[in-house]
Amino acid sequence: MRTSYLFTSESVSEGHPDKVADQISDAIVDLFLSKDPEARVACETLVTTDRVILAGEIRGQGVMDKDGEWSPGIQREIEDKVRATVKRIGYEQKGFHWDRLTFENFLHGQSADIAMGVDASGNKDEGAGDQGIMFGFACDETPDFMPAAIDYSHKILQQLADDRHSGAAPFLEPDAKSQVTLRYEDGRPVACTAIVVSTQHVEGYDEGARLEELHAYVKKAVAKVMPAGLLSDDTAYHINPTGKFVIGGPDGDAGITGRKIIVDTYGGAAPHGGGAFSGKDPTKVDRSAAYVSRYLAKNIVAAGLAKRCTIQLAYAIGVSQPLSLYVDTHGTGTVPDDAVEAAIFSIDRLGGLTPRAIRTLLGLNKPIYEKSAAYGHFGREPDGDFFPWEKTDLVDDLRAALSA
Template sequence: MSRSSFLFTSESVSEGHPDKVSDRISDTVVDLFLSKDPYARVACETLTTTNLVVLAGEIRGQGIMDTDGNWAPGVEAEIEAAVRAAVRDIGYEQDGFHWETFEFINRLHGQSADIAVGVDAAGDKDEGAGDQGIMFGYASNETPELMPATLQYSHNILKRLADVRHAGEKRLEPDAKSQVTIQYEDGKPVRATSIVLSTQHAKGMTQQQVADLVKPHILAVLPEGFTDENTVWHINPTGIFEIGGPDGDAGLTGRKIIVDTYGGASPHGGGAFSGKDPTKVDRSAAYACRYLAKNVVAAGLADRCTIQISYAIGVAKPQSIHVDLHGTGKGAVNEAVLETNILGLIGGATPRAIREHLGLNKPIYARTAAYGHFGRAPDVDGGFGWEKVDLVDKLKALA
């Protein structure tokens, strides 16, 4: 039996964290290419460091690159302009990393023909998975977003500080990290035992000045009474944080996969999301798993739900489905019933069915690069469509 009383911790990082800058750039490239060709293939990795951005990876798409690997006219300039605009939007105008002056190197090239022939649809063969792998989705009713409280509150803290910064608070800079430890009683979050925040700040500020600036904003996004006199606070525990972002630490796409998902509260298949078009099941199937798990919890069938799906490269049909309700299932709809029926609600969870059901062949990915891919409100243009709870009635009917 799982423990009902314990401490648990999750962290988040801001849009200005060097790894998140890299994720944002990679997803900006995905969006640019999908805006040109909804069926473009993109696998874009980004390295950021002091005054340098490097792109690498494999691509294919109409109006982007021809079969000989030649760029379509003007596309290379569009890529650079989009990347610089993304960095400007984050807010980097520092001597060591400035959107207008960093060196830009583009090493994207054509997709491997061996991969293309394996995953493309042909004749009676449906489009296969872009790679082998296992993907997980998770949901919990401990927050309104059906997310782990430790991670949701960590995200909320940084999103609030980013909003304040973008609204004109010049004393805050883009790079930041948060960490929230919560005490659980009877499986429910009851109080924060520790809050850690490290935020890049303007030159000359003391540690106390930073704490006085950010603490009211932290308290504003936590439930009332969630902190008390025993909560331990660590605000900029190193004392000073003036050099940040890619100038302070190199960034790479895909290094914050636990921040992107469930903060350690759920297993993770190991594949990153950012920089990948939705034919890559690392991304699309993980979104589908979250979609299904969230709908199970939203339907009141369980307090918690974890779903795993696995794939083989070039094969459309999933290799397995596993559902775990963590002993919180309610009524007649148990794991076995869900495993038998749930993939049918999304066309069998083939890569094509997932993309069509969730509307993933759109330029909707740059917005996912910070503050989590899950626990977000669906957008009217299809962004975060995997957060919809439109399967509730069908799931209830399985009883």
């Protein structure tokens, strides 16, 4: 394993077209789960110039029955939720405006063949909503137990968004991207060699004094969130390197749900099984198993059992028990990896990591997902019902299981 290297991760803002699509899809998930905690949702969103299109499969009381009939008034609620999400992000521009955009809804009933495999019946427990592999990761590089480059990339854009919403940076518009390159020595981040920030702005901030103002603002925003010890005079800044960024968001580039899966997870510092999260109810293990994998990995590191931990889970559609659990502490573990695997299956409240047990453990059948759809699903502060997979309340259970 290399110990000295450069590593880069990127993030995108809530106003990036793909993130707009993700937030709309998760707003629909939240709407449906607020009406029926057992609702089935697979909602894909396409956003482009002054247009939002939904497609996918759904089912749930107060939403759509098994015969595919819409519940009264729900289609109006869906459109209102879409427009409210776009308004919250801040799009009131020519080319993409929450009130003027054209909305189309092509959601329809869930396939009976899929429902048959997932639903519990008789002696059959509820099965996974799809086959696939899911990964979780944690490390001790940051207080959030996240890889440093993606953690700082998210926080830079969160700072820009906070300042835009508060009015502290009125020249900013919603679309933005960031990228952080760190130099590692002995496996630890010791310096930031490059920062890239491309942010949409109002007309006129691409030349002269206003361009200088924009550059100075971005550098100050970076300094607020990056550890001072990582920044230096040698850090290279690339701020709006194309020169002008006025046309942005869905007017500048189409966005689709699920295209930012590395931004959503670990910035390339860990494997990804390939499945996106947004737009899916928690019977879909693409989402719920990825969340519980992060939960397990974070608690393993928080317990002092390892400095780095990768977890893989695998499922088959319609089958409740996971096909495999793999733990890799990358040579940093204080106990053997197979002992950690055995400990996980010995903890009663984990329920063998079946889809139903995961949802019960983490309380996933709640309208908690729109908040997760921008600035990463991981490394966030647990707050009430939100981000329960970020809690470290399994530490004592793991220690007890390993000492038994």
